[in-house]
Amino acid sequence: RRRFSLQTMKSIPTRTICGHEYEMDSMTNITPAIASRLSHKLLSQPSSPLALLWRRIQRHFDSRHPGVFDFLRHDDPIVPVQQNFDELLIPASHPSRSPNDSYYLNRKMMLRTHMTAHEREVMATGRKSFFLVGDVYRRDQIDCSHMPVFHQLEGVCIFSPDELLSREAEYSHLVGEIEKAIGSQVLQVEHDPKIVKLALADLYVTLHGLMKTLFGENSRIRWQETFFPFTRPSTEAEVFYDNRWLEVFGSGILQRQVLHPSVLERDPNAIAWAFGMGLERVAMVLHGINDIRLFWSQDDRFISQFSSQKEDSEPIKFVPFSKYPPICRDISFYLPTTRDFQPNELYEIIRDVAPDLVEAVTLADEYHDTKINRMSMCYRIVYRSMEKTLTDTLVNNLQSELRARVTRQLQQSHHM
Ligand code: FA5
Ligand code: MG
Helix, strand or coil: CHHHHHHHHCCCCEEEECCEEEECCCCCCCCHHHHHHCCCCHHHCCCCHHHHHHHHHHHHHHHHCCCCCEEEECCCCEEEHHHHCHHHCCCCCCHHHCCCCCCECCCCEEECCCHHHHHHHHHCCCCCEEEEEEEEECCCCCECCECCEEEEEEEEEEECHHHHHCCHHHHHHHHHHHHHHHCCCCCCCCCCHHHHHHHHHHHHHHHHHHHHHHHCCCCEEEEEECCECCEEEEEEEEEEECCEEEEEEEEEEECHHHCCHHHHHHCCCCEEEEEEEEHHHHHHHHHCCCCHHHHHCCCHHHHHHHCCCCCCCCCCCCCCCCCCCCEEEEEEEECCCCCCCCHHHHHHHHHHHCCCCEEEEEEEEEEEECCCCEEEEEEEEEECCCCCCCCHHHHHHHHHHHHHHHHHHHHCCCCC
């Protein structure tokens, strides 16, 4: 009798995110700290450097190619897993699918890991050339250039082969550059290599034009071969700035199966380029912002520096305000013996216990304790607030909470 009532009465646990209730299951790994980011829409804060950059990008394309591109902002990052991965041909075994790398509400719904997730739904509206921006989420390392949330600009342009052939003369000087980007990659069987090269030349000209507007007439761009399941060939573009190459774009020719079916119904020979660009990386360089956490700062000393930005003038250089002193603490623990351990598990607990108060986490030491035959890890945590001086008491409390959480989690036989 008892068993019967347990089965029928037990309700499925749920979690409420942005006013919606989601059933939890073994994939659920979204934390309260991450959920709280969903309501901060940086792109809708007019003087956020990210919103300024998005407007700069729109002005660039509107003046070069008036009326050609649609500009869309997509503010809801919760998408079906199907849309973020399956429809983009990302195989079941791909590492990015692991709950260690991505945030899941449950096995069906997740936080998008890239804006590519929305390409097909925009194509379905009949648009041929568009830019799309929004916030994306990834479980990642902790340092001054990585946050579990960042913003991406996605660009897509669909062509008929004839449109591209009409630009052949204009693009002929780029052949060498394009062949280097393709390298040894095998093209899609349905594609004429000449058309592929013209589409890539158009992508190159488009991205280089944007880089020249953002980083100056002399800015250089270089292409590397890379791999994405949803494009073939695939290329990665780096921009030379301040004496170093920055990885800014992933791009390529979309796989035909990734195009929305209506695109090929309209034109069976349609071919499309697409790219994804990280907005924070570009904004950090343009404004001299040295820590990615600053984008999320509600401190007036940050926001007010950008409120006087004039549309067409040079990006305002950020003047760092005095940094508050850091406090370092180490945490040591034995690895579980019944399962493996991923550093992302630790980072996630840290983000949850001390949102935005941890500047860096590094492995300080690891050793094999031969007496008990176990591995011991020691991580160094640098606590620092962007807004105030941290007290020893506060940090000690965070540390003991952290220790308790780490101990509890590492005793569990499965990953969280
Ligand atoms: C992608 O996300 C692909 N969807 C891009 C793409 C679109 C390829 C369309 C082909 C066609 P990737 O993971 O490399 O690729 O990210 C693209 C860009 O986002 C990077 O070049 C970088 O500028 C930025 N980026 C990636 N990870 C981070 C991070 N953790 N923090 C800040 N920016 C990041
Ligand atoms: Mg990459």
